[in-house]
Amino acid sequence: MKLLFERSRKGRQCCILPPCDVETAAFDESLLRKAPLHLPEISEVDLGRHYTELAKQTHGVNDGFYPLGSCTMKYNPRIDEEAAALPGFTGIHPLQEPESVQGAMEVLYETEQLLKEITGMDAMTFQPAAGAHGEYTGLLLIRSYHLHNGNKERNKIIVPDSAHGTNPASASMAGFEVISVKSDENGGVDLDALRAAVGPDTAGLMLTNPNTVGLFDPNILKITEIVHQAGGLCYYDGANLNAVMGHVRPGDLGFDCVHLNLHKTFAAPHGGGGPGSGPVGCKEFLTQFMPAPLVKKEEDHFEFFVPENSMGRVKSFYGNFLVVVKALTYIRTLGKEGIPEASAGAVLNANYLMKKLSGVYDMAFDTLCMHEFVMTLQRQAHEKGVTAMDVAKRLLDFGIHPPTMYFPLIVHEALMVEPTETESPETLDEAAGIFLKIMEEADTDPESLHQAPHSCPIGRPDEVTAARKPVLRYQF
Amino acid sequence: MSVIPAELKYSKTHEWVKEEDGLFVIGLTDYAQSELGDIVFINLPEEGDEVSVGEAFSDVESVKAVSDVYSPVSGVVAEINEELQDNPALVNEDPYGAWLIKVRDVTEQEELLDAAGYEKVVAEEEA
Secondary structure: OOOHHHHOOOOOOOOOOOOOOOOOOOOOHHHOOOOOOOOOOOOHHHHHHHHHHHHHOOOOOOOOOOOEOOOOOOOOOHHHHHHHOOHHHHOOOOOOOHHHHHHHHHHHHHHHHHHHHHHOOOEEEOOOOOHHHHHHHHHHHHHHHHHHOOOOOOOEEEEEOOOOOHHHHHHHHOOOEEEEEOEOOOOOEOHHHHHHHOOOOEEEEEEEOOOOOOOOOOOHHHHHHHHHHOOOEEEEEHHHHHHOOOOOOHHHHOOOEEEOOOOOOOOOOOOOOOOOOOOEEEOHHHHHHOEOOEEEEEOOEEEEEOOOOOOEOOOOOOOOHHHHHHHHHHHHHHHHHHHHHHHHHHHHHHHHHHHHHEOOEEEOOOOOOOOOEEEEOHHHHHHHOOOHHHHHHHHHHOOOOOOEEOOOOOOOOEEEEOOOOOOOHHHHHHHHHHHHHHHHHHHHOHHHHHHOOOOOOOOOOOHHHHHHOOOOOOOO | OOOOOOOOEEOOOOEEEEEEOOEEEEEEOHHHHHHHOOEEEEEOOOOOOEEOOOOEEEEEEEOOOEEEEEOOEEEEEEEEOOHHHHOOOHHHHOOOOOOOEEEEEEEEEOOOEOHHHHHHHHHHHHO
8 A cells, every 4th residue: 555655745735724823933044954844745535544544454452353462452441431531631731730630640549549459569650651661660669679778789680481571671671680590391480490590689580470371370479488588579570460350469479569551451452552551569668769759648639749769750740641541440340340350251261262272273281271371383383384373374364363473482383362351252262263274274275374364465574574674764 | 304413512502513723613503593483683792702601692583582592602702703794694594604603712611412412402392
């Protein structure tokens, strides 16, 4: 399809501006551009058609099943959008006097109370813009704590080899050295490897539980104890909280700080570049280092405050506020019964689909899973030359978004499937049928699988050339 | 089946090692490059940098993932393969020709495997 710049015609435009009815002021000549800006000139109808055409070529949760493992692509209820679109929320400015935005402050306060209850933490900030930013903020908390106690030699963060790639990256960004520990044969943390890794230089451990292979680590209490005994802190990556919310609280498992992804677990939309929200919670002893400002309640009045040894701001103002409104609406809509029910549904759906595919597809771990499961196509790759990529691409022909591919790295030819709780049994049955049909095709017509997808506008983009010789902007 | 030349030594983490004119030449094995897939970028150390046994000295980005490359020896980087900066695909095309670094003043080396020993490691990973 044509790009906006290719549709552009000189002088064509979208809007007719009213005549200027105020005095104009001239800029100093030195401040003016020498060359005109490269902006596409296009009519409103052409612009509308361009984006509609783009939208038709994408696949979102509203288009169909989206079992993208580790991403929790659940349906985002309309009511969340309605609440976030209320003019009282969209029409305010972060620099307004607190007295004039008490309602918005109440949203932050109220959401904090609910998320504290869900995570077992004592305070929460909504500044981080998304998950990895939350990780970074949580790590700065750990760093502040050790520096405050005069332990600057505690500069190593332990990360299991099954962790999300963002964990080691965030730890490096926060100035730590990363120590990787191996997983055991069940996909959990190898306790002996962990014991060998901790020491007087341990700042903390970053852990996702359930982990990236969709399994709840049964040794979790032992793991946090080993780290605490060595003087380190435990960081809970809330990426997979969707499997356990309302059932288990990270705070009760021995974790000292945590980040959540409101745009995953709490049903705010994501994909396509955001905005996300990655609130960070911590235990009482870390609250003094929290980013500022936080909101507190004095009788029936809300005030901003700065904790004693605050690290300052990690983002302008209060984070992506409207995402918090969506999360609050979601939690209040589901309520005390609905939140654990959502998690139970996520786990049930994952196990249901896993069971339907077992036997034809090899599971990386032969056990009940949590909210997602990992299959390995290694056998098919060896025997039939059919890879995880081939299966993923063929799914597109049936209107299913592929699962996460080639992750986690500890599983070869991995396909990671997360159906989420918002899919019906009918959708799961239909999807299972398609997965099984594709494996039949692997026997009858493998060549067609290598060529898939057959129905998409773009089949197999040349990722290698894109990465080696990227074209990052329109060549005028 | 991946190619494992008999005259080279290997690490369990899929690097090959060759001694040549007093230098240790290090590269990625055929198995490693085939598991990584098409390599799009290789981040190499600089001449004069120190490398240590078991520690990452380079990272390799393929279309699938970014992976560390571990040093089987401790020493000082004498030379890096500049050609890989422009054409990382050489590692895919000719893994035993496209070396990554050459190391001098080697003080320590890990227990390296011969071709038969490394073949077992690969067979285990593939099982």
